[in-house]
Amino acid sequence: MKKLLKAIPLMLVVLMLTAIVSACGNSGSKVDVGIVLPTKDEPRWVQDEQRFKDELKGTKYSVEILFSQGSSAKEKENVDSLIAKGIKVLIISPQDGDAAAASVEAAQKAGIKVISYDRLITNTDAVDYYVTFDSVAVGKAQAQYLVDNAKGSGQPLYLYAGAASDNNAFLFFEGAWTVLQPKIADGTFKIANSSEAVTLQDKAELSREELSKIISQVTTNWDPSEAKNKAQTHLTAAAADQKGDVAILAPNDGTARSIADVFATDSAITSFVVTGQDAEKASIQYVIDGKQSMTVFKDVRNLVKDAMGMAVTILDGKEPETTGSYNNGKVDVQAKQTDVIVVDKDNVKASLIDSKYYEASEFTGL
Numbered sequence: 001m002k003k004l005l006k007a008i009p010l011m012l013v014v015l016m017l018t019a020i021v022s023a024c025g026n027s028g029s030k031v032d033v034g035i036v037l038p039t040k041d042e043p044r045w046v047q048d049e050q051r052f053k054d055e056l057k058g059t060k061y062s063v064e065i066l067f068s069q070g071s072s073a074k075e076k077e078n079v080d081s082l083i084a085k086g087i088k089v090l091i092i093s094p095q096d097g098d099a100a101a102a103s104v105e106a107a108q109k110a111g112i113k114v115i116s117y118d119r120l121i122t123n124t125d126a127v128d129y130y131v132t133f134d135s136v137a138v139g140k141a142q143a144q145y146l147v148d149n150a151k152g153s154g155q156p157l158y159l160y161a162g163a164a165s166d167n168n169a170f171l172f173f174e175g176a177w178t179v180l181q182p183k184i185a186d187g188t189f190k191i192a193n194s195s196e197a198v199t200l201q202d203k204a205e206l207s208r209e210e211l212s213k214i215i216s217q218v219t220t221n222w223d224p225s226e227a228k229n230k231a232q233t234h235l236t237a238a239a240a241d242q243k244g245d246v247a248i249l250a251p252n253d254g255t256a257r258s259i260a261d262v263f264a265t266d267s268a269i270t271s272f273v274v275t276g277q278d279a280e281k282a283s284i285q286y287v288i289d290g291k292q293s294m295t296v297f298k299d300v301r302n303l304v305k306d307a308m309g310m311a312v313t314i315l316d317g318k319e320p321e322t323t324g325s326y327n328n329g330k331v332d333v334q335a336k337q338t339d340v341i342v343v344d345k346d347n348v349k350a351s352l353i354d355s356k357y358y359e360a361s362e363f364t365g366l
Helices: 002-028 043-056 072-084 101-109 135-148 167-185 195-199 208-218 224-237 253-264 281-289 300-315 348-353
Strands: 033-037 063-067 089-092 113-117 129-133 155-159 189-191 244-249 269-274 294-297 324-327 332-338 341-344
Touching: 033 043, 033 072, 033 300, 043 063, 043 300, 063 072, 072 089, 072 101, 089 101, 089 300, 101 113, 113 300, 129 135, 129 300, 135 167, 135 244, 135 294, 135 341, 167 189, 167 208, 195 208, 224 253, 244 253, 253 269, 253 281, 281 294, 281 341, 281 348, 300 332, 341 348
Parallel strands: 033 063, 033 089, 089 113, 113 129, 129 332, 155 189, 155 244, 244 269
Antiparallel strands: 294 341, 324 332
């Protein structure tokens, strides 16, 4: 019995020491960069998780990455948990731009720098930076490709847009219009499928309301089926001088493939140049096969590099470099715009295979 009583204080001492060591260990595992991503259910975000970890290798900083699983409430929990761990920088891709405001306001109160990643957090002044692809540049790149491949004068131009409910669709179309409008004005192109665009064809800069009029008429809603139906309707209604060699502004790869399939079946279409965006695997095969002319490649690996580069710059006590700004409804948020790459048959291998974005074995005819 005496031995047992003597053993108890010893056990307590051991337990207390374990608790102290454990507490020290926790305080030592402070996190420098907290990252909150929308969901684990999409491959892109899981790939981003690994890319972020890889980017911090070789630095003295630590990172913790949490997923919101499509829930703004879970997102708030994640941010609160990271604040408690003493993060200095929060990188967050919001589940819902408006709903994320409360989370980042809590982070700002704790003296944390907030980087909105890929999606902009709206209607709050608690966002320090935004890392994004330049959506206006995407539209410009698509339009420039059509201009560079224009044939003669009076070439029929078919315009299509993304969803009228998506701000990015406006930015893409705005970019495209700035490049196409001078070529419509000088007679290189003739608009074939939008009376609203014809009415506004002499205006170099369009207001949001004017853009909305055109987009509402040529929207695909990012839906390949809707794009197909619209293209069929337009070609059925098209006069003979609206066929032949045509140029087609398609907003992304999914709609581009649908629209291309429709134009390819019309015997009065001699040739067509059609744009795309996202470098989807199916569209890369279309580019190789000559069914889609180009796609705008947004290399997510570069977006991760830019976001983590910005975080490290902040942790090093320096001012990050920005290239523009976006109004989020409350303030102009300083942004780092990641470059986009135009991919067509000539550089598809160099851009996507040699850079290890895709494997050559995933395609035929390379």
